[in-house]
Amino acid sequence: MSAALKSSRERPSTPRGRIDKQQAMLAAAFTVFARAGYAQARVDEIAAEAKVAKATVYNHFGDKETLFRQVVQALSDTALAANLAVVARLVDDGGDLPTVVREVGFRLARCYCEEESRALRRLIAAEAPQFPDLLDVVDDVSRQIAQALADRLARLSLAGSLQIDDPELAAMQFAALLTGGIDARSRVGTRQVPDAELHVIADAAAATFLKAFGEQA
Amino acid sequence: MSAALKSSRERPSTPRGRIDKQQAMLAAAFTVFARAGYAQARVDEIAAEAKVAKATVYNHFGDKETLFRQVVQALSDTALAANLAVVARLVDDGGDLPTVVREVGFRLARCYCEEESRALRRLIAAEAPQFPDLLDVVDDVSRQIAQALADRLARLSLAGSLQIDDPELAAMQFAALLTGGIDARSRVGTRQVPDAELHVIADAAAATFLKAFGEQA
Amino acid sequence: MSAALKSSRERPSTPRGRIDKQQAMLAAAFTVFARAGYAQARVDEIAAEAKVAKATVYNHFGDKETLFRQVVQALSDTALAANLAVVARLVDDGGDLPTVVREVGFRLARCYCEEESRALRRLIAAEAPQFPDLLDVVDDVSRQIAQALADRLARLSLAGSLQIDDPELAAMQFAALLTGGIDARSRVGTRQVPDAELHVIADAAAATFLKAFGEQA
Amino acid sequence: MSAALKSSRERPSTPRGRIDKQQAMLAAAFTVFARAGYAQARVDEIAAEAKVAKATVYNHFGDKETLFRQVVQALSDTALAANLAVVARLVDDGGDLPTVVREVGFRLARCYCEEESRALRRLIAAEAPQFPDLLDVVDDVSRQIAQALADRLARLSLAGSLQIDDPELAAMQFAALLTGGIDARSRVGTRQVPDAELHVIADAAAATFLKAFGEQA
DNA sequence: TATGAATGAGGCTTCATTCAT
DNA sequence: GATGAATGAAGCCTCATTCAT
Numbered sequence: 001m002s003a004a005l006k007s008s009r010e011r012p013s014t015p016r017g018r019i020d021k022q023q024a025m026l027a028a029a030f031t032v033f034a035r036a037g038y039a040q041a042r043v044d045e046i047a048a049e050a051k052v053a054k055a056t057v058y059n060h061f062g063d064k065e066t067l068f069r070q071v072v073q074a075l076s077d078t079a080l081a082a083n084l085a086v087v088a089r090l091v092d093d094g095g096d097l098p099t100v101v102r103e104v105g106f107r108l109a110r111c112y113c114e115e116e117s118r119a120l121r122r123l124i125a126a127e128a129p130q131f132p133d134l135l136d137v138v139d140d141v142s143r144q145i146a147q148a149l150a151d152r153l154a155r156l157s158l159a160g161s162l163q164i165d166d167p168e169l170a171a172m173q174f175a176a177l178l179t180g181g182i183d184a185r186s187r188v189g190t191r192q193v194p195d196a197e198l199h200v201i202a203d204a205a206a207a208t209f210l211k212a213f214g215e216q217a
Numbered sequence: 218m219s220a221a222l223k224s225s226r227e228r229p230s231t232p233r234g235r236i237d238k239q240q241a242m243l244a245a246a247f248t249v250f251a252r253a254g255y256a257q258a259r260v261d262e263i264a265a266e267a268k269v270a271k272a273t274v275y276n277h278f279g280d281k282e283t284l285f286r287q288v289v290q291a292l293s294d295t296a297l298a299a300n301l302a303v304v305a306r307l308v309d310d311g312g313d314l315p316t317v318v319r320e321v322g323f324r325l326a327r328c329y330c331e332e333e334s335r336a337l338r339r340l341i342a343a344e345a346p347q348f349p350d351l352l353d354v355v356d357d358v359s360r361q362i363a364q365a366l367a368d369r370l371a372r373l374s375l376a377g378s379l380q381i382d383d384p385e386l387a388a389m390q391f392a393a394l395l396t397g398g399i400d401a402r403s404r405v406g407t408r409q410v411p412d413a414e415l416h417v418i419a420d421a422a423a424a425t426f427l428k429a430f431g432e433q434a
Numbered sequence: 435m436s437a438a439l440k441s442s443r444e445r446p447s448t449p450r451g452r453i454d455k456q457q458a459m460l461a462a463a464f465t466v467f468a469r470a471g472y473a474q475a476r477v478d479e480i481a482a483e484a485k486v487a488k489a490t491v492y493n494h495f496g497d498k499e500t501l502f503r504q505v506v507q508a509l510s511d512t513a514l515a516a517n518l519a520v521v522a523r524l525v526d527d528g529g530d531l532p533t534v535v536r537e538v539g540f541r542l543a544r545c546y547c548e549e550e551s552r553a554l555r556r557l558i559a560a561e562a563p564q565f566p567d568l569l570d571v572v573d574d575v576s577r578q579i580a581q582a583l584a585d586r587l588a589r590l591s592l593a594g595s596l597q598i599d600d601p602e603l604a605a606m607q608f609a610a611l612l613t614g615g616i617d618a619r620s621r622v623g624t625r626q627v628p629d630a631e632l633h634v635i636a637d638a639a640a641a642t643f644l645k646a647f648g649e650q651a
Numbered sequence: 652m653s654a655a656l657k658s659s660r661e662r663p664s665t666p667r668g669r670i671d672k673q674q675a676m677l678a679a680a681f682t683v684f685a686r687a688g689y690a691q692a693r694v695d696e697i698a699a700e701a702k703v704a705k706a707t708v709y710n711h712f713g714d715k716e717t718l719f720r721q722v723v724q725a726l727s728d729t730a731l732a733a734n735l736a737v738v739a740r741l742v743d744d745g746g747d748l749p750t751v752v753r754e755v756g757f758r759l760a761r762c763y764c765e766e767e768s769r770a771l772r773r774l775i776a777a778e779a780p781q782f783p784d785l786l787d788v789v790d791d792v793s794r795q796i797a798q799a800l801a802d803r804l805a806r807l808s809l810a811g812s813l814q815i816d817d818p819e820l821a822a823m824q825f826a827a828l829l830t831g832g833i834d835a836r837s838r839v840g841t842r843q844v845p846d847a848e849l850h851v852i853a854d855a856a857a858a859t860f861l862k863a864f865g866e867q868a
Numbered sequence: 869t870a871t872g873a874a875t876g877a878g879g880c881t882t883c884a885t886t887c888a889t
Numbered sequence: 890g891a892t893g894a895a896t897g898a899a900g901c902c903t904c905a906t907t908c909a910t
Contacts, residue, residue, distance in 0.1 A: 021870090035346060036346065036347070037254070037256060037343055037344070037346070037347070039254060039256030039257045040256045040347065042903090042904070042905090043904075043905060043906085044904075044905095052870075052871090053870060053871040053872070054871085054872090054905090054906090055870070055871055055872080055873095055906090055907080055908090056869080056870055056871070058905085058906065058907080059869070059870070059871095063905075063906075064905065064906090121342070122342050122343065122345065124405055125338070125339045125342040125343060125405050125406065126254055126339065126342060126343025126344075127254070127343075128339065128404070128405045128406070128407045129252055129253065129254070129407065130253070130254070130257065132407070135404045135405055135407060138405070139404065142401065146401070169421055172397060172398060172401055173394055173397065173398070173421070173422075173425050175397060176393045176394050176396070176397020176398060176400075176401075177390055177393050177394065177397070179393070179397060180389060180390065180392060180393020180394070180396060180397055181389060181390075181393060183393075184359065184363070184389055187345070187352045187356060188341055188342050188345045188352055188355065189342065189345070190345045190346065190349070190352060204386055204390070205390075208390050208429045208430075209429075211428065211429040211430075212425045212426075212428040212429040213425075213428075238894090238895090259878090259879070259880095260879080260880065260881085261879080261880095269895075269896085270895060270896040270897070271880090271881090271896085271897090272881085272882080272883085272895070272896055272897075273894075273895055273896070275880090275881065275882080276893095276894070276895075276896095277894095280880080280881075281879095281880070281881090452890075455890095455891090469780060470780065470781070471688075471690060471777055471778070471780070471781070473688060473690030473691045474690045474781065476882090476883070476884090477883075477884060477885085478883080478884095486891075486892090487891060487892045487893070488884090488885090488892085488893090489885090489886080489887090489891070489892055489893080490890080490891055490892070492884090492885065492886080493890065493891070493892095494890095497884075497885075498884065498885090555776070556776050556777065556779065558839055559772070559773050559776040559777060559839050559840065560688055560773065560776060560777025560778075561688070561777075562773065562838070562839045562840070562841045563686060563687065563688070563841065564687070564688070564691065566841070569838045569839060569841060572839070573838065576835065580835070603855055606831060606832060606835055607828055607831065607832075607855070607856075607859050609831060610827045610828050610830070610831020610832060610834075611824055611827050611828065611831070613827070613831060614823060614824065614826060614827020614828070614830060614831055615823060615824075615827060617827075618793065618797070618823055621779070621786045621790065622775055622776050622779045622786055622789065623776065623779070624779045624780065624783070624786060638820055638824070639824075642824055642863045643863075645862065645863040645864075646859045646860075646862040646863045647859075647862075672873090672874090693899090693900070693901095694900080694901065694902085695900080695901095703874075703875085704874060704875040704876070705875085705876090705901090705902085706874070706875055706876075706902085706903080706904085707873080707874055707875070709901090709902065709903080710873070710874075710875095711873095714901080714902075715900095715901070715902090870910100871909100871910080872908100872909095872910090873907105873908085873909090873910105874906105874907085874908075874909100875904105875905105875906085875907080875908095876904100876905100876906090876907105877903105877904095877905095877906105878902105878903090878904095879901105879902090879903080879904100880900105880901090880902090880903105881899100881900090881901090881902105882898105882899085882900080882901100883896105883897100883898090883899090883900105884896105884897100884898095884899105885895105885896085885897095885898105886894105886895085886896080886897105887893100887894085887895075887896095888892100888893095888894085888895100889891100889892080889893090889894105
């Protein structure tokens with residue numbers, strides 16, 4: 001589980017008890033929502049997982065829906081940050097561009113494969129009709145990542161390292177090559193794809209991408 | 218709604234009402250499951266939508282879960298058939314290959330965008346942990362489509378129309394370029410992407426695919 | 435199962451089909467009611483056991499309650515007849531009276547232990563509050579048996595073979611000695627007490643009865 | 652209603668309402684089960700009778716079956732204690748033995764006639780096939796009472812007050828004379844037999860018992 | 869604030885019974 | 890008369906939520 005929902009085990013001093021509990025509840029909520037989906041998740045179960053009384057959950061979050069939104073928001077924030085950090089590595093620093101592309105591809109693939117990312121996508125897909133506003137949250141995340149990736153690709157194209165007419169289209173297609181490969185192997189996000197497979201997928205995506213947009217094309 | 222859940226036009230020998238009702242219930246179940254997801258779907262609502270008594274649903278399907286599986290199975294069958302029919306068009310009949318690829322891409326995109334396909338994907342994603350066996354159903358469908366597509370690509374490669382080393386990889390990547398583009402525009406399958414956009418997406422996918430695997434590559 | 439509910443396998447000719455089915459349904463109803471009790475018995479199950487459609491049961495008996503009453507009535511009739519036949523054997527025909535008493539005791543015990551008798555008692559006990567009128571049916575049966583037994587005892591007393599002031603009390607006590615012993619060994623009518631045990635019980639009952647009311651007393 | 656289902660007078664330390672409600676629910680459950688039998692008893696009705704919400708019943712007992720078992724257990728415990736207390740009175744303290752026997756007979760008859768005892772017997776008889784394990788509970792109670800009674804009779808026999816070869820048989824027969832008489836007059840436990848009748852029955856049972864096993868025999 | 873107990877609303881499922889053939 | 894399908898009325902149980910401490 002990523003940092004977003006981890007208990008802040010920094011100082012287990014007394015005054016932090018409340019915050020610890022809040023974190024524990026969020027983490028527990030993630031676990032249970034991810035396992036069961038929104039509707040099937042039981043608040044009792046979340047409370048039990050967090051080792052608090054059910055009423056405490058209500059004291060902190062008001063109701064199940066709010067708790068769900070908080071979890072989704074936290075997961076989205078984390079995922080966005082992680083992806084942006086990866087995209088930032090896509091620079092032609094004089095080294096071997098294909099290697100960089102493969103590397104970035106692999107890291108993006110890994111983000112996409114994080115347990116939280118997969119759970120988040122499943123939750124959103126499942127509850128999209130009930131919580132249409134959550135679509136905005138994820139759309140925003142996707143767009144920011146795509147935009148950042150497009151920016152990098154545009155710079156590489158300007159620098160002559162790539163031949164790209166429409167950076168946003170290229171960014172989308174690079175992402176598509178990665179995620180399409182993963183989806184085919186992750187059983188609808190149910191399975192953790194091992195790094196070795198991710199490397200294969202990323203390399204294949206990078207190869208095709210570079211054949212289509214590479215310098216020599 | 219596609220044919221899968223409509224009257225399967227048998228002989229009106231048996232008391233007609235029976236089959237009609239069965240079909241009506243399956244169609245209603247699809248509608249309600251698609252709208253609300255498995256857990257939130259109410260059997261009452263399905264019965265009402267099908268204009269039958271709730272008990273009739275139970276007489277025919279035993280329980281909610283079985284009904285759900287039947288719906289998924291029916292949707293999968295239809296989706297598979299539709300996709301295979303499209304893939305079968307991918308031949309180099311002496312005409313313009315890029316045009317054929319764009320055409321097939323568009324038609325596949327449309328399949329992917331069918332209301333039933335989108336709903337099916339959302340349902341599976343949502344309920345994967347509760348119904349792990351359904352993953353097999355869907356995986357099987359995906360695999361068959363990918364395999365058929367790979368077969369076609371292999372023949373085109375043999376004929377010299379394309380330059381493909383690994384037909385299965387290429388098939389997967391072609392599909393990825395299509396679906397990745399659609400996913401980015403369908404708000405997690407929530408929105409019906411208009412044909413015009415599908416054409417743009419399909420053309421872009423075909424272009425990139427051909428740049429990477431085309432004859433002149 | 436006794437004759438009352440057995441299919442009248444006399445002439446399996448066609449015109450008897452109806453009667454056969456009626457019998458089959460009664461027998462099936464007995465089986466199911468005995469196994470599950472009135473409330474837990476399912477009409478479907480009865481129909482299935484009788485190999486007829488559920489609606490046929492309704493065509494013949496109107497509703498579940500009527501069917502239940504018919505079953506109870508039939509069982510009561512059979513039980514009454516069987517018991518009276520046994521009581522009729524209680525005569526001092528010049529032979530050994532203790533032997534006769536033991537013999538009659540054993541036969542009465544056996545009647546009391548018949549599967550149908552036990553089931554009937556359980557059904558009546560269970561449903562007494564819901565079907566208070568059924569109490570009249572069984573009370574009537576009990577009374578007739580007790581009366582017949584009292585009659586016999588009175589004659590034996592008159593003849594000097596027994597010393598009985600109140601024949602009805604004596605009859606009741608003889609029955610009590612028998613049934614009390616059986617109840618203690620039949621696990622609330624759940625178990626079929628084997629003949630060997632019934633002999634022991636009957637002999638003990640006869641012994642005590644004769645010690646209390648016998649000639650030499 | 653006897654003490655078993657009334658407030659067990661613990662310390663009012665814990666929030667008082669809890670125990671009160673538990674007791675109220677058990678008492679209500681007894682009332683409703685006794686009136687309707689297990690299958691026909693409605694949990695709603697029990698809850699209403701106990702003046703709690705239906706869910707509270709489930710919070711405390713889990714399900715209807717568990718509640719039923721608890722009721723049966725509580726009733727059995729009470730009945731056992733009451734009967735054993737009566738049997739303990741069967742001593743030849745130099746007074747008039749026949750009087751003691753009649754007295755104990757009457758008190759045992761009264762136990763047997765308690766509303767709870769009658770209801771318990773009916774419930775067990777009715778549900779024996781569905782809850783075979785309950786037979787063990789009741790058998791155990793019967794056996795303990797019979798054993799205690801046999802013990803007393805054995806001592807009286809040793810002391811020369813009675814002539815008994817097999818104390819257990821004698822105990823069983825004494826009980827049979829009592830219960831047989833009651834059963835004939837209680838309409839399958841449906842009717843409360845008045846004390847006057849119980850005296851007649853007990854006196855008759857004692858008379859016959861003493862004729863068979865008394866000192867002068 | 870944290871909790872254990874209580875609750876109202878509602879869902880799935882069953883079943884006696886009726887209809888149409 | 891016999892049947893298969895259909896149905897309405899309930900019943901058990903769950904669960905999000907609130908109360909009282």
